[in-house]
Amino acid sequence: AKPVRHIAVVGAGYVGGPTAAVIALHNPQIRVEVLDKDQRRVRRWNSPHLPIHESGLLDIVRVTRDGASLSPRENANGQAQVTLAERVPNLFFTTDSQTSLAKADMVLLAVNTPTKTFGIGAGRATNMTTFDAAVKEVALYTRPGTVIVEKSTVPCGTAQRVRQMLDAVRPEQPFEILSNPEFLSEGSAVRNLLQPDRVLIGSAKTPSGRRAADSLASVYAAWVPRSRILEIDAWSSELAKLVSNAMLAQRISSINSISAICDRTGADVDEIAKSAGLDPRIGPQFLKAGLGFGGSCFRKDIASLTYLAESLGLPEVAHYWSQVNSMNDWQRDRFAHKVIQRMEENLVGKKIAILGFAFKKNTGDTRESLAVDVIRVLLQERPGEIAIFDPCCLSEDIMRELEPILDTTTRDRVHVYPDAYQACEQANAVVIVNDSDPFKRSPGKKSRKSSGSAVIDTSSEQETKDIHIDGSRFSYQPCQSPICAEDCPDCQSTKTRGTISLEPVEWARIAYGMKEPKWAFDGRGVLDVPEMEKLGFRVDTLGRHTASRLTAF
Ligand code: NAD
Ligand code: UDX
Incomplete structure (x- = not known):
């Protein structure tokens, strides 16, 4: 196969940015350019304050984007085995798509592919507008022979569609289209x-x-064992991505349906998940019952699979998979109504604290947040205040996500707080919406160091920083402004992010500040229920034992 020298990645998002950084890290001979239309996003990728927070990402970007010294390996006697080498930058972020595409031997399309909200297939089919626009740019600017790679999750048959689009613009010029779906979480x-x-x-x-x-395959083989690189046909590859997500989500909806039976019978859903998961044919992962799945992938990929089945004339198959999303909606609604019922169906004037806003821990991504629907249902009961805290999310991202469900009567009742204590002060109930580490620890116990410092920007004011990535040691100059603030000279961000604290909350302190009767609704199964009850909380969960249930059964 022809050696790859230039890769252009279209879309500097959650997939494009980290994927480009890892390809660049392991392929120093390849120049990787990441293109995005969003100037602000590109500016942040070029700054010390990346637009997304993923553990270890900043280190890899610093090495590949800014260059670093590759430190010598040492033998057993502590002697250097290789001489100190400079690592030349090979990762670039730009808005200049024309220039980058013109140089590329390979283009990875990593743009967003949301669900269509209008016209035929609304609510199920994939909205291909953004993807198609990116393909058109590729058709305009790339050289003949450039390999086009679908990194975005796309409907089955998209490779063929891309080929037809390219043929229409560039007839008789050879392009190969590959499907290379991404499975990162x-x-x-x-x-x-x-x-x-x-x-x-x-x-x-x-x-x-x-x-x-x-x-x-040769690009990946720089760090992935060949046995893990599967070369298959494009249709199977496109469909395999949808199927993986659908099957993971199906496990969550299955266990959540059982949590409802547990609530009616007094069985404990964690015991059931553990017992089922010990069967190696079932396995323990993705059996954690809770509010359901959020995030930008599961819902839309199941919708896409449903639409595919529908359009192939397979309504039974479409119905089967659509149930996974329906069960997910129902579980979230069930939880919100549980909160209302437990509080005597009267939230008027009460303060409800929402802990966790992102769809899961360790991410500041507020897209498809489960909290939005829970808050929407609660707001219908006219509470005095909805007080939100999430250790990883920015206040402005949370408020932007909530905007569609707010109106003049509710807008000034919703506030975001910088810590759990302020959010819960004088609250009547605390509602746990995601599994962030701070909410998990046993109540009353003095904080242990959290294992989840992952998302914290690791920059410090040291002169150089040594990092180890996949067995190599690099050193680079860390950023001098570790906190991204409004006046950050590097990225001119308008967002303010303080240091992210993943210290466990002290539930005793929260209990002290709350109003009686103190309710704790655990939508994620993260609380130590007996300990919370000792602190005077009335606890309710989704399918788990609580004091009142144990007495009843
Ligand atoms: P994202 O919204 O974070 O990023 C997409 C980026 O593409 C945006 O920054 C947008 O400005 C840019 N863009 C759109 N059109 C462009 C164009 N013509 N030229 C240049 N830039 C353009 O999306 P994401 O979460 O990274 O997802 C991308 C794809 O990967 C989707 O298909 C998604 O389903 C799939 N995927 C996502 C995840 C995940 O965890 N987020 C995991 C696996 C697969
Ligand atoms: C998912 C897939 O895991 C990943 O392979 C794919 O590439 C993109 O979609 P992501 O959405 O980032 O990744 O997160 P994931 O860890 O899968 O969690 C999705 C949602 O399911 C979260 O809201 C999470 O809280 C929920 N979940 C997960 C459960 O409710 N129970 C579980 O047991 C696991």
Whole structure:
């Protein structure tokens, strides 16, 4: 296969940015340019304050974008085995798509592919507007022979569609289109990219299709064992991505349906998940019952699978998968109504604290937050205040997400607080919406050091910083302004992010500040229920034992 020298990644988002950084890290001979239309996003990628927070990402970006010294390996006697080498920058972020695309041997399309909200297939089909616009740019500016890679999650058959689009603009010029779906999870993106379970490369089963697949495989082979790189056909690769997400989400909806039975019978859903998960054919992962799945992928990918089945004339298959999303909606609604019922169906004038806003811990991504729907239902009961705290989210991101559900009567009742204590002060109830580490610890116990310091920007004012990535040691000049503030000279961000604290909250202190009767509603199964009850909380959960249930059964 032809060696790859220039890669252009279109879309500097949660997938494009980290993927480009890891490819650049392991392929110093390849120049990786990441393009985005959003100038502000590009400016942040070029600053010490990246637009997304993922553990280890800043280190990799500093090494690849800014260059670093590659430290010598030492033998057993402590002697250097290789001489100190300079690492030349090979990762770039830019808005100049024309120049980057014109140089590229390979283009990775990592733009957003949301669900369509209008017209045919609204609510199910994928909105291809952004993706198609990116393909058009590729068609305009790339050289013949450039390999086009779908990194975005796209409907089955998209590779063929891209080929037709390119043929229309550039007839008789050869382009190969590959499917290379991404399986990273937010919060563990760098780990997932450095050690992927598998890399799927789907191509046309022609000699030139296979050659293109081999070129991409050689990029990954710089750090991924060959046995994990699967070369398959493009349709299977596109569909395999949707199926992986659908099956993961299906497990969550399955266990959540059981949590409802537990609530009616007194069985404990964690005991059931543990027992089922010990069967190696089932396995323990993705069986944590709770409010359900949020995030930008599961809902839309299941919707896309549903639409595919529908359009292939398979309504039973479409119905089967759509139930996974329906159960997810129902569980969230069930939880919000549980809160209202437990509080005597009267929230008027009461303060409800919402702990956790992002769809899961260790991410500041507020898209598809489960909290929005819970808050929407609670606001209908006219509470005095909804007080929100999430250790990883920015206040302005939270308020932007809530904007569609607020009106003149509710807007001034919703506030975001900088810590859990202020959010819970004088509250009647605390509602746990995500599994952030600070909410998890046993109440009353003095904080242990949190293991989840992952999302914190690690820059400090040392002269140089040594890091170890995949067995190599690098040193680089860390940033001098560790906190991104309004006046940050590097990225001119308008966002203010203080230091993210993942210290466990002291539930005794929270209990002290709350109004009687103190309610704690655990939507994620993170609380130590007996300990909370000792602190005077009335606790309710989704399918788990509480004092009142144990007495009843
Ligand atoms: P994102 O919204 O974070 O990033 C997409 C970026 O593309 C945005 O910054 C946008 O400005 C940019 N963009 C759009 N059109 C462009 C154009 N023509 N030229 C240049 N830039 C353009 O999205 P994301 O979360 O990174 O997801 C990207 C794709 O990856 C989606 O298809 C998603 O389903 C898939 N995916 C996401 C995840 C995840 O965890 N977020 C995981 C696996 C797969
Ligand atoms: C998911 C897939 O895991 C990843 O492979 C794919 O590339 C993108 O979509 P992500 O959405 O980032 O990743 O997070 P994930 O860890 O899968 O969690 C999704 C949602 O499910 C979260 O809201 C989480 O809280 C919830 N969840 C997860 C549960 O409710 N129970 C579980 O047992 C696991």
